[in-house]
Amino acid sequence: MGTTAIGLILAAFLAHIRVKYRFFGAKILDLVSWILMIVPSFILAQGWVYFAAGNGIASAWLGIQGVNRFVFSYWGLVSVMVLCKFPLAYITIKTAMEWYPARLIHAARMNGAAPFRAWLTVQLPLCIPAYCSAAMLIFMDTVGDYGMSSTITAVYSFPTLPYTIYSAICSSPVRFDMAGVLSLYLMVMIIIAMVIQYAAMGKRKYDFLDNGTEQVQARRIGKVKEYILSGMSLLFSLIALGIPVGSNLIMSFSSSVSIQKFQFTLDNYITVFQTGSTLLTGIKHSLGLAGAAAVIGMLAGFCVAYVLTYSEFRLKKVIDMMTLIAMAVPGVVLGIGYIFVWNQKWLTPLGLHLYGKPSILVLASVASAIPLINRVLVGGMAKVPKSLLTAAQVQGAGFGRRLRTVLLPLLHNSTVSAILAAFGGSVFNLAITTILYPPNYSTLPVYISDSYNDLKFGYAAAATMVGAAFIISIMMILEYGLNFRRNKGKIHGDNT
Incomplete structure (x- = not known):
């Protein structure tokens, strides 16, 4: 307060x-x-x-x-x-x-x-x-x-x-x-x-x-x-x-x-860059989790946003409220909930006992990313009138073609923002990864936090600077790649 x-x-x-x-x-x-x-x-x-x-x-x-x-x-x-x-x-x-x-x-x-x-x-x-x-x-x-x-x-x-x-x-x-x-x-x-x-x-x-x-x-x-x-x-x-x-x-x-x-x-940085460093393994794990969260979360979030914006589904207000509540759930609560759900004995014969496995981190990362992606896309879709999609449908465009040729081009900026927000948030999600990470499966935030708690302040700071610089570079490359086709089209249009 x-x-x-x-x-x-x-x-x-x-x-x-x-x-x-x-x-x-x-x-x-x-x-x-x-x-x-x-x-x-x-x-x-x-x-x-x-x-x-x-x-x-x-x-x-x-x-x-x-x-x-x-x-x-x-x-x-x-x-x-x-x-x-x-x-x-x-x-x-x-x-x-x-x-x-x-x-x-x-x-x-x-x-x-x-x-x-x-x-x-x-x-x-x-x-x-x-x-x-x-x-x-x-x-x-x-x-x-x-x-x-x-x-x-x-x-x-x-x-x-x-x-x-x-x-x-x-x-x-x-x-x-x-x-x-x-x-x-x-x-x-x-x-x-x-x-x-x-x-x-x-x-x-x-x-x-x-x-x-x-x-x-x-x-x-x-x-x-x-x-x-x-x-x-x-x-x-x-x-x-x-x-x-x-x-x-x-x-x-x-x-x-x-x-x-x-x-x-420079010893702290030398240690960070040593071959086989645990930090590099943690970065690799964090990038994998963030990539899965961004891709899967984007697909699920887009579907939910489309239903909330353009459908006549009776329960869409309930779905909208659920996404708002999901955004409010702290990472530590989400992690505890996943332990309760995926640590049940009866799941073992079904092969679904996920607690202690990397797959539970993927699920948790996707769950935390979907509400954010959904809210960004809902804001973007609110600016696109339904009449544009209706006009394309009247001209014979199928559902997939309407999305590809009308909606997605107009949602380009919102889509890029949603992907980058989900990617960055999943990479540095300390609460979920601290609670759910399996043995011998360290992630970047957990590794930095453990080094700090072990009083390795210089090494933790060096790992922070290297890890943050690496992740930010990845995000900049990702943003450039996602915007490359549009920027190329603008240049071509200017020349024309």
């Missing part, structure tokens, strides 16, 4: 100045937000630990005392969470604020409303869905975050519910009963939050996009104000992204677990 409240206020403020004003650091805020959304929370948490530890970068190199006492406290943990989670709300609110109900605002001003009162009584209420969705996204991602809590808890004893669930199945004896009850509590929290969101929105209508709506144009401001906003944006970006990423980079070149005894070395 602390992260949700502060993160929502911060995101609303940043979105407001980003949309309203034109200044040097505006695009930097967008770039930092997207990077923070992609980078896993446990990697960001590692960077904060390296920076704020008693012998970390802040005290040993910068001479800033008291950082460790603040970061490793309740409000410090909330602050770190806010810096990691605010992009979810920032992107949501910024998108909603890019359109301006000019006709309604002018009507309010003509009736004597001051500018602030017109904003407070007209524009702000119309943005309630965006603010509710932003708060919900922060809350769900925070309350179910295993990566951040598992990393911080290694230094600061502040157990959260996802970490306690994981501890229950890793204790001796294993407490599956406790893990199940705590998972139920976690889902109840999220369901209550969803109920509060729907209650806040009510049954009112918030649609205002019509011929009286204008797109907001960022306006120029004075030089002094521009310098202030630019400086604030750069400083904020340095704190939110520069500290965790920079700390990981510095630590990767350290020969000691203490920054005070820092000596530059």
Whole structure:
């Protein structure tokens, strides 16, 4: 709740100045937000630990005392969470604020409303869905975050519910009963939050996009104000992204677990690149899981999105609600559920006892990817009118041809975004792989997390930098390959 409240206020403020004003650091805020959304929370948490530890970068190199006492406290943990989670709300609110109900605002001003009162009584209420969705996204991602809590808890004893669930199945004896009850509590929290969101929105209508709506144009401001906003944006970006990423980079070149005894070395990277390194095996396993999740999830997600958008199926509202709930299920709860389902004795004669096998990771990765892919594709299909498909059908095009020649070309950008989001999210899914990975089947996030927990800080940081660079390169190549045909067509059309 602390992260949700502060993160929502911060995101609303940043979105407001980003949309309203034109200044040097505006695009930097967008770039930092997207990077923070992609980078896993446990990697960001590692960077904060390296920076704020008693012998970390802040005290040993910068001479800033008291950082460790603040970061490793309740409000410090909330602050770190806010810096990691605010992009979810920032992107949501910024998108909603890019359109301006000019006709309604002018009507309010003509009736004597001051500018602030017109904003407070007209524009702000119309943005309630965006603010509710932003708060919900922060809350769900925070309350179910295993990566951040598992990393911080290694230094600061502040157990959260996802970490306690994981501890229950890793204790001796294993407490599956406790893990199940705590998972139920976690889902109840999220369901209550969803109920509060729907209650806040009510049954009112918030649609205002019509011929009286204008797109907001960022306006120029004075030089002094521009310098202030630019400086604030750069400083904020340095704190939110520069500290965790920079700390990981510095630590990767350290020969000691203490920054005070820092000596530059390449040994950590040499060890990472050694032949037969377990890290390379973990990367291979993670890429395989991510590829399967992206391909299978894309096929299933596309079918569900098509049914929700274009079919007259009576139960499609139920399916829509199920996909929303599936998006809210934390990875640690999904992992526990898969243990309960696929660890039954009666499945053994059927050959379906999947717990302890790599195939259960494939199923879990696909299950976590489908809701995300589905929501991205539903948003894309909503922009494609059904009349286009109907016109093609009237001209004799079959179902497959209508998809191939009408729908898929118009969904190209949404499809690429869905595939990349599912691929990246599956590669760095720490919660599911930590709970479900079979013996001798390490994945990239598990390998990095284990190295960190074994106090191999320099090696863990080097593995983080190498693994992240490799995965990002794969995603860039994948994006280029998926867009190659379209880019080639644009070039050919320009030449023509």
